Amino acid sequence: MTVWSDCNAKQTFGIAKCNFDQDAKPHRLNLDVGDAVIILKETTHWYYGYKQKAKETRGIFPKSYVHLCEYSIVNGEYCIQRTDIVEEITKVLLEWGGIAKEYFLTTNPSFQKIRRKMNNLNNNRAALISGNLPLDEMRKVKLQATALIDTGNRLLGLDMVVRDESGDILDTNAICTTELYENHVNAMQRIDKANRLSGERETPRIQNKYSHNILLHVNAFVCKFREDSDLLFTLFDGESHKPISENYVVKWSRSGIDRDIDQFNNNRVLFTDLSRSDLNISKLYLVCYAIRIGAMEIKDTTDSKRISMNMGIGNSSNIKQSQLSINSNASTSSNGSDYMLRRPFGVACKDLTPYLSKPDDFRGNLDLPFIMCEKDTLDGTLRKMIANKDLGKLDSKMAVTVEVLRGDIKQIKEDFPRLVHTNVPVARKMGFPEVILPGDVRNDLYLTICSGEFARIAKTSEKNVEVTVCVANEQGQLVPGVLSIGAGHPPIDEYKSVVYYHDDKPKWQETFKIHVPIEEFKLCHLRFMLKHRSSNEQKDRNEKPFGLAYVRLMQANGTTIPQGQHVLAVYKIDHKKHDKSMANSYMELPATTAELLGTKPSISGLTLLPKDQLTIGVNLCSTKLTQSVSLLGLLHWSAHKETLEQSLNALSTVPGEEVVKFLQDILDALFNILVENDQPEKYDQLVFMSIIHLIETVSDLKYQHFLTVLDVYIKDSFSATLAYTKLIDVLQRNISEAITPSEKSVDGIELQETLPVRRLYKTTRYLHYVMKFIIRSRILYSAMNCNTDYVEFATRLQELLKMFIDMIGCPSNLLKSEGALLKNLHIIATDLMQVFDQVHLSTSIVEILEKFPSRRLTQSKMGCIKDFVETKLFSMPKCRAILLPVFCKHIKDHLESKEEIAECINIMNNILKLLYRPDVGPTHNDVRDIMIILLRPVMKMAHALDRDRDVVGQFFAIMLGIMQRMDAQHYKYFVNDLHQHGELKDFVIEILLVFEELVSPHQKAVFPRDWMDMIMHQNTVILGALQQLSLVINDYFLCPVFDKQIWSNFFQCSIAFLVQSPLQLNDFNDNKRQIVFARYRDIRKDTAKEIRKMWFQLGKHKPKFVPQLVEPILEMSMIPEMELRRETIPIFFDMMQCEYYSSRLEMESYGDTKHNSSHYKGNFCEFKTAMIEKLDILIGMGKGDAEYKELFEQIMLEYCAKHNTLNMEGTSFVAMVTKLMDKLLEYRCIIQDESKENRMACTFSLLQFYSQVDLKEMYIRYVYKLCALHMEFENFTEAAFTLKLHTDLLRWSDEELSPQLRSHRHGHCRTHRELKEALYFEIMEYFDKGKQWECAIDMCKVLSRQYEEEIYDYIKLAELLKRMALFFEKILKELRHTSEYFRVCFYGLGFPRLLQNKVYIFRGKEYERHSDFCSRILVQHPQAELMQTLEAPGEDITASDGQYIQVNKVEPIMDAAFAKFNEKIISNEIVKYFTSNNVQKFQFSRPFRDSTGGGDDVRNLWLERTELITQFPLPGILRWFPVVDAHTFKISPLERAVEIMKKTNTDIRQLVILHQSDESLHINPLSMKLNGVVDPAVMGGFAKYEEAFLTDEYLEQHAEDKELVEELKELIASQIPLLSIAIRLHRQKAPESLKALQDHLERCFADMQQHVESRYGRKSCDLKIERDSVIMRRTNSFLPAIFDSSNNRLSETSMGSSDSGLSKSTFLPRPPTSSLKSTFASLRPNLGHSPSTKSNKLKDKTPAKRRSMKKDRDTLSLPVASCQWYTPPLMTITSTPEKENTTSISSLASTSNTSLSGPKTPDPRVLTEELTPKRPLRSEKEKERRLSRPASIATPTASIKNFTDNRSLSESSNRNSVETTDSTSEEDIRPPPLPAKTRDSTDFSSLSWNPNTYSMLNVLGSNTTNSSSSISTTTTMTMTSITNNTYEYLEATNYSLMTGFQDASKPRPPTPPPKPSRHSKHIPTEQVAAP
Secondary structure, three states, X not given: OOOOEEOOXXXXXXXXXXXXXXXXXXXXXXXXXXXXXXXXXXXXXXXXXXXXXXEEEEEEEEHHHEEEOOEXXXXXXXXXXXXXXXXXXXXXXXXXXXXXXXXXXXXXXXXXXXXXXXXXXXXHHHHHHHOOOOHHHHHHHHHXXXXXXXXXXXXXXXXXXXXXXXXXXXXXXXXXXXXXXXXXXXXXXXXXXXXXXXXXXXXXXXXXXXXXXXXXXXXXXXXXXXXXEEEXXXXXXXXXXXXXXXXXXXXXXXXXXXXXXXXXXXXXXXEEEEOHHHHOOOOEEEEEEXXXXXXXXXXXXXXXXXXXXXXXXXXXXXXXXXXXXXXXXXXXXXXXXXXXXXXXXXXXXXXXXXXXXXXXXXXXOEEEEEEEOOOXXXXXXXXXXXXXXXXXXXXXXXXEEEEEEEOOHHHHHHXXXXXXXXXXXXXXXXXXXXXXXXXXXOEEEEEEEEEEEOOOOOOOOOOEEEXXXXXXOOOOOEOXXXXXXXXXXXXXXXXXXXXXXXXXXXXEEXXXXXXXXXXXXXXXXXXXXXXXXXXXXXXXXXXXXXXXXXXXXXXXXXXXXXXXXXXXXXXXXXXXXXXXXXOOHHHHOOOEHHHHOXXXXXXXXXXXXXXXXXXXXXXXXXXXXXXXXXXXXXXXXXXXXXXXHHHHHHHHHOOHHHHHHOHHHHHHHHHHHHHHOOOHHHHXXXXXXXHHHHHHHHOOHHHOOXXXXXXXXXXXXXXXXXXXXXXXXXXXXXXXXXXXXXXXXXXXXXXXXXXXXXXXXXXXXXXHHHHXXXXXXXXXXXXXXXXXXXXXXHHHHHHHHHHHHHHHHOOOOOHXXXXXXXXXXXXXXXXXXXXXXXXXXXXXXXXXXXXXXXXXXXXXXXXXXXXXXXXXXXXXXXXHHHHHHHHHHHHHHHHHXXXXXXXXXXXXXXXXXXXXXXXXXXXXXXXXXXXXXXXXXXXXXXXXXXXXXXXXXXXHHHHHHHHHHOOHHHHHHHHHHHHHOOOHHHHHHHHHHHHHHHHOOOOOOOOOOXXXXXXXXXXXXXXXXXXHHHHHHHHHOOOOOOOHHHHHHHHHHHHHHHOOHHHOHHHOOHHHHHHHXXXXXXXXXXXXXXXXXXXXXXXXXXXXXXXXXXXXXXXXXXXXXXHHHHHHOHHHHHHHHHXXXXXXXXXXXXXXXXXXXXXXXXXXXXHHHHHHHHHHHHHHOOOOOHHHHHHHHHHHHHHHXXXXXXXXXXXXXXXXXXXXXXXXXXXXXXXXXXXXXXXXXXXXXXXXXXXXXXXXXXXXXXXXXXXXXXXXXXXXXXXXXXXXXXXXXXXXXOOXXXXXXXXXXXXXXXXXXXXXXXXXXXXXXXXXXXXXXXXXXXXXXXXXXXXXXXXXXXXXHHHHHHHHHHHHHHHXXXXXXXXXXXXXXXXXXXXXXXXXXXXXXXXXXXXXXXXXXXXXXXXXXXXXXXXXXXXXXXXXXXXXXXXXXXXXXXXXXXXXXHHHHOOOOOOHHHHHHHHHOOEEEEEEEEEEEOOOOOOOOHHHEXXXXXXXXXXXXXXXXXXXXXXXXXXXXXXXXXXXXXXXXXXXXXXXXXXXXXXXXXXXXXXXXXXXXXXXXXXXXXXXXXXXXXHHHOOHHHHHHOHHHHHHHHHHHHHHHHHHHHHHHHHHHHHHHOOXXXXXXXXXXXXXXXXXXXXXXXHHOOOOOOOOOOOOOOOEOOOOEEOHHHHOOOOXXXXXXXXXXXXXXXXXXXXXXXXXXXXXXXXXXXXXXXXHXXXXXXXXXXXXXXXXXXXXXXXXXXXXXOOHHHOOOOOOOOOOOOOOOOOOOOOOOOOOOOOOOOOOOOOOOXXXXXXOOOOOOOOOOOOHHHHHHHHOOOOOXXXXXXXXXXXXXXXXXXXXXXXXXXXXXXXXXXXXXXXXXXXXXXXXXXXOOOOEEOHHHHHHHHHHHHHOOOOOOOOOOOOXXXXXXXXXXXXOEEOOOOOEOOOOOOOOOOOOOOOOOOOOOOOOOOXXXXXOOOO
């Protein structure tokens, strides 16, 4: 049986690490990887529990599938216990994830950056969670993560996190305000630095700037090796040509690897102690000396080859042999390996200067070129390489890696543990570093064997000299293990030099180190043995040293061997005579050639070689040994008292290195001299100044680390108990001598700085150390003597301090000494605390500071105060009470004088930080002192400074820091103090103003917006201050004297504080909201309660604030916090009461209303107006929501219901305000919408509201908003109607405009008349742009009445009438589109509320078809679905959340007021406007068949007609209006027939009127209409109606339709006379080509007339044809030259070719022409450039380039007098353009009717081409579409059919084809430009030829200005009617012209002037025969 037991607490929570799925088995709990599980029970291998995300399901699961975790419970949920940084990373990744998604969707360029940071953060989190990192790596990863978080937050604009140096988040509540500000500044700098170093993996630590190191890694050496070698690497100064560092030795084997297998691939060294000057050497080289270990000459071996380091490891025998180089064993072995010489092999070097300056450019290996020495020395070879001499081809090189590391050795090992591990050798600099550390103990002597000179004795050849160096003691015995050839090599006993072959003057320049223990150094010397090495191994074994030299390490005077070169004497060794038992006998001989003094000393076995010498160089680097004689004399002063004064004076000349080495010894000696000398007058001052010099040396930058040694000496080693008396005496004497008046010149100027003054300055510079010695001496003395004479000592100290005060007050120029005293005074005071009373000391310090004049040493004085704040003395409450007021006073003076601002800020910061510490005792009084003295100056300075200055934030932080420490008692004390001085009011006003500007969004922020902690801390402090200030205001400014300004400022400041954005928690994300709420809570509630309390405290003074406070309190109440809203909304009801019960007699007061209720104001209009205005502003700014509206309504209605007086008015007001909020919220929601209709509709809705509540200012504001929206979309007509609303509020008077009625567009207008006039002109301009000239004329009429009858300004009237005339002209001439209207239904709740399930009528754009309109609506509502039927939808659509749109076209119904046009013959352009403008009723019809009827005939075809009425006429201030009424009814088939017949008769009548009015109209529309009526081949005509309705059977079944039947009969009968007139008119105008059609029409009409008249009787018509129409004909006589193909100058237009009439004459309105001349001039290009006509297929699609009109006028002259026309008397006809028709009719060639009177002329051709100057070019696609249509139904004449080139016909007929019925584009309405035509396109074969006529034309041609002008000639001249652009007729007088021009000289009759006649638009193109 399984036993289940409870789990212990540590095993309660776990994470699934593997999937577990066993549904088939019972009681199993399925797990997915990552599931959090809660464990309840356990057994051996199983757990029982549940998943945290599914707590209801429990089961068992294996233990091995779960990883147990430490946990914590947060809000009842189990969470993995993580470190703070892991939790922070988790929250940051969650927060960044949402933002990164938005960045990705919006393609923000920062997305990739934040993505990389998130990936790095995730990796850091994984590393931190893994638990595998050591502590130092954990710290690095943590710092990397925090740097990523901080830089990422900056990138995303999130709040900055304040951290400490370790990356932990600071507890902002545990530090003071100023410290918090400093941490924010530091964090910002840290983030900026991290951004700059974002590419680096870790943040670099602060490194020692004085210590530099070079890490060298030797990677490979490619060379031909035959023997083992030593490679000596060193840093080399190329300028001085000497090494600067120790050597690094690499033992290289002949196999190409290190001989030490332990160093394989690990040959690295650290060159240390390098200074900046070392790295700045102009040529710093890395040099490698290669020294071969082997025989004198290289022996070739069979296995020699080029190998490198990485080519394998040699065998063990090779390794063993390679170790037989220089070793520590002085004895030689007997196996033959003793014949090993150190021979020069070669040199490699590389200039490191470029690498050190730009290390990033030299990553990877550096190659050192290597050359062999051959016969040169190593030093000589190096010189050649450095000199860059031609070295030839270099086959060998070394590969090394170099890296510069900064910092001391300890720091480097911490920062780069992988690079610099414990066994990496260190090669030190051969000299002291830039900074000598106290613990750095060195005793190194660097010896250089420079050169030698050796004379030949018996040998005929030069020697092969080898120098062996060893260290021997005074007995001559070798001291083992004290020599070193370099780092990486163990110590050796002897050093053997390189052997140069046959060289008597070798130059070795070999350096090695000698390290002898300090205790043995004095007794040791160096011994040099010189030996000749033979190239013969056998002979070499018998060679013995031939010479000896030596030198002592210590000189007789106790100093070490001096620096520099020494030339040693060489003594010949006579081995036979030399006594080996006397090993040190040579020490009796002189060591150097300088000691010989010309003698030749010798002893047994040793004789001087006078010509031989050995030169060495010595470089001592020792912290224990000195080379200074003066220093030794001082240290041993007791033995040499006679030279004591000399030694003391010489101390100043001792180098600093020597001084710091023996610092403690020198100090001991000096204090011994001071205490023990017998001549104090002589030596005390010398010793004192020596001590000062010593302190000065140690204080130097190079030795500043030895200050620690000095402090340790004073504390532990100093023992002169009696020194303090002597030091005080000397100090007092120095001060006294310095302040004694000195000798001055006649001008009163000191001659020079005296010695006492200079001495005092040096003393005061290091006075703090002198005082340390005094105090330590006194402490030691007191310890020995039980402090018996303390009073005497205290007195002496008091006198010394008094002397300091006297020194400051001294008139002498001791400024430098005083400054030095101020600099060290805080240190002195801190030390004096040990032996002197602290209170008295504080008083003395105050006296010293007060003694300084105000403008003297200002900077030093403030520095002294700053230092004192940080002392222990200042942290003591009693001393602080004395010092702090004085410090604050000085700070205040400097702030007021604006001096040392930065220092004052630092001092105040430090004071506030100190007072925040818990270990400084009580601080209440200190805060009081700071508050009294500094608060106002700091506040004024913060307020006065420019926000751009950096110190502004610091001042505000200090101000807030002071207030943070103030409690209620402080405020009470402060207020009493200000009240006594009469400054309380000023302070309250100042602080409220400062607070308001601090939180105002209109001012530049003091603290950056991402400083969340700083801003929230600021708000917490301000809230506490406001709570205290509210008490002060209540106590001092409410009664008895009420101060409105202060109360107003308080409310303004408090509300501005409350509504500031940093407090709006609802705008924050969840993470930030939780942080803010946890740290600072929601302080808005407390602020709102304070404001509410203060409002109700006002009492009787409330009316003074009612309109003023409406906006701020309204803004406050809109904050989305329920409790806050409930607290503030009742204030509005109180405001209503205040105004209602206020006095109407006394402003802003209740007056005597308490006693006399008749004085009540009785309304709250001001509150109401302010409420409405401010609601509009605030909601427009994004404040408020639907919840606020509901809460406002609920609370206000509750209060109104409880109030008897305000019940009705208040309820009405609340309803109105609620409605306004509803509209404003809707407007705010939609105003950003892309749909312009929605935006305009919302604006219009608010416009209506403000019109209803009569708020003119708001009304006008929205008028201009709506106008601006219209102008944005070029709705000029609507913009004009909108502006007209403003004019309706104005009067035609000179009354001054009120502010509410002013217009920002016309700010110069001051009176009603001025503004109304300006608006009228603006409106007229908009109407003109919108082509609503009728509306513009109405505006002109109003203005003209004012000019004519009111102000009598005839100048303006004249200009206005001209403008008005232009509008009238534009009505008839300019083309304008008839508006199309569409019914749009918005179904569904997905639309905005103003559109939901509503119907609108829209006015379409110009030429906008139904499909285009639907597309535009769907673009504005992309989620909507277009309904395909007009059926009314059900609730499934209207109540759904979707969007459905129904669109159909509607027809406007002309207003009944314009029925006056029905019976009048007027221009269609005039009537057309009123059919589609100013309409409010619309209709559309839907055909359907009655189910009760049968068949498909007309008796069963019904119409469902819907009439719609809009809210306002269209066009109006919107392009659409809602439908307010819809009426649907049915039209019976009979009624429909009546309507159709009425429309047909009206159309026929209108066509007849049009053709009677304008003879130039094309006949095509009339032909089509007549053909469709008299011969209805498709629809059947009225015969269908006769069969359906005009039968007895129908009347029996529908007796109620009798009247309609009779009306139908009447209409049919009335149609016959109309048709008769129309056919007659058609017969008159029809050309010959339509004769067959005319005959067919007449036959059909005859039958119809007989049928109708027989059944319905004969009717008459009011229309009559009074006479025939005018036809203009062309002569039949032409010039022969015209037909000549070589002269192609005249176009067919001027010639009157018949095909020209096929191009343009249509029924459509025509664009105007500017004048007759310009019309003809526009055709000038066609006259001169006719295209060739090679074939019918070649069509010129590119129109000829237009020329300027001016040029055309100059080149084309058609004077009226030269025109020859013939016509009968002209009948006056009114021309009325027909209603616009989009159908294009083919123009038919017109010929005269044979019935016309007069002789028949052969083949007349009618000129019907319209002379149009230009038209818009048709697109190629439209051309192809039109060219592909069938030809016109009109039959061309025979002459046209016989044309040799019918191109002209095809082009024109395509344009005018009757088939073109579907186009509504503008290019269909506008006539196209005339095509370029050729003369050859016309057949002139039928034209007769008359030579006389030719001669006549020649005569005429001489009278014309241009021979290429178009001329038409006839034998008889007629009067013609020519239409220009002003619809006027030009008449020419008839005159006869004789054939042949027999009387050509006879003058012609004069041409009469043009006679104007309206409504004639085109040139009559018909020609009639002469009577």
